[in-house]
Amino acid sequence: MRAALFDRYGPPEVLYEGTVPDPVVQPGQVLVRVHAASVNGGELMGRDGRLKLLLGRRFPKRTGIDFAGEVVSGPGFEPGAHVWGGLPRGSFGSAAEYVAVAPDRLSASPAGLDLVHAAALPGVGTTAITALRDKARLRPGERLLVRGASGGVGSVAVQLGKAYGAHVTALTSGATLDFVRELGADDALDYRIDPARLGRFDVVLDTRGSTPAAYRRLLGPGGRMVGIAFRSAADVGYLLASSVFGSRRVRFFSGNPTTALFADLAALVESGAVRPVVDTVHPLAAIAEAHRALEAGGVRGKHVVRVV
Missing domain, CATH: 3.40.50.720 (NAD(P)-binding Rossmann-like Domain)
Known part of the structure; x- marks a missing residue:
């Protein structure tokens, strides 16, 4: 599958679109086809080396912590259901075609909200x-x-x-x-x-x-x-x-949200209290530009990476 990768720590230019094996879905996990992911500050730190003591020196590494997409298979959700969620604390890799996660890392995404805009909000x-x-x-x-x-x-x-x-x-x-x-x-x-x-x-x-x-x-x-x-x-x-x-x-605190919190956020969006704010939507192949734009500052809301 396609995924955002980097082979060394460094500036945004180290990022590229490459291929990795499809995720191995463990018993009890949900396989999600990712439509979009957002770029967060923690990913900049992971990519530029500020977290290398935690992440180590095995490459290639991946990026992305939250996502919105549709369920392929797994417990608790019907195939095709629109969901959003995030990876466990310390994990990266949602900027890819598929992710496999525990059901408690997901909730239904807000009704009526397209998945690209939905990806701006979970984290x-x-x-x-x-x-x-x-x-x-x-x-x-x-x-x-x-x-x-x-x-x-x-x-x-x-x-x-x-x-x-x-x-x-x-x-x-x-x-x-x-x-x-x-x-x-x-x-x-x-x-x-x-x-x-x-x-x-x-x-x-x-x-x-x-x-x-x-x-x-x-x-x-x-x-x-x-x-x-x-x-x-x-x-x-x-x-x-x-x-x-x-x-x-x-x-x-360090965020590590699970289903209840994602569901609370969805309810706020559906009530009209919160709306996603998307600065720019970047294709996966432009992942380096998405990181560069966030680092440049002056952002209005979120930079989103479209995968589909």
Whole structure:
């Protein structure tokens, strides 16, 4: 089958479309014909070598962690059913014609949503739900600050924050201010603003990872900060300490969603509370360009890789 591969760690140019054997379907697994996958930040780190201590030096390696497609065979789903889902934490390879996964890594994709657009949501959507609903416990009427509001997680978090009844302030680039307002942000500000000018917030969602201390200081009494990105070892150390000490603790997590979370996301899409935001759809043969575009920044939503 066709799949996105790389033979060494490095820049986007190491990626290419190649062929690998079809997946061996284990008992109890579901075989899915992938229509599309999205490009996520963790895949950039896997490809450029920042995760090589975990991933090792056996090549070729594959990329892709989430997907949308149709069931070929397996328990719990009818053949032809439209599904979306993700690979287990630490696994890559959804940018390919087929994946074989456990049923608890899937749910039905939202009714009425085509599979290419559906592929923009599984990873980032479940991350936003976990961050705001489960970790921060965002409540109606609270003030939410979203850093990196035009990106994959950020663009969903803005929509989700409004659905949860919060007042949403979005930090983004000057070129995407109108874009995040269209997503529902009450206030949209250039990310270069001095944090000290922003006021107080009940919840801060940090998708950028730099200078976390400056944003933690914005939390009011009982405030919560959720971090999903880290830029330096010093920032990691600060966040670890902040998760233990002080009244305004920082929450952070590594996403590993299963069926219930994918189904919750599907329900939000079907209700109209959340919609997928696709920056660009790339063919599988242009996987290097998809990675390059995400690294360049200025993204509006997600870069999606069409397989079918």
